[in-house]
Amino acid sequence: MVVSGCPIRSNSKWLGGIRLSKTGDGRIGETFPMNQTEFPQRITLNKKENFLEILWQDGHLSQYPLPLLRAACPCATCRGGHENMRSEPDPMVFAVKLSDSPATRIDQIEATGQYAITIHWQDGHHYGIYTWHYLRALCPCSECRGIIHGEDTPSS
Ligand SMILES: [Zn+2]
């Protein structure tokens, strides 16, 4: 896994490398039992055009405008209390239009375990833990938005 374009805190054991555990040999399939499509191969912060790009294991490319990421901040404060915290983003966040400000600019991204990143915004807010699952569900591309609209019904 490669992260480029932004400072990553050096306390992360694995962002910037592919080492996933102290005992693992770095092969994601063996050390990371989670649904592999929801695991990034590469995260890139494009500060010039203000978006965060995630290339997933299955080859899907997600490009998140930073105002969308901020609007979707999953922390309890932004979501209006712990009871409103969800593992998937509120569809309403796609309608929120934040203008460019320190609140929508990323200061740094910190690895949180093996399952998430914490985004530090330039206004000092850094409480949102964005899990891979949350980020994948937040993908704003038309393909993903079309899927998420329908009910998640079992296939059989
Ligand atoms: Zn927040």
Ligand SMILES: [Zn+2]
């Ligand atoms: Zn998508």
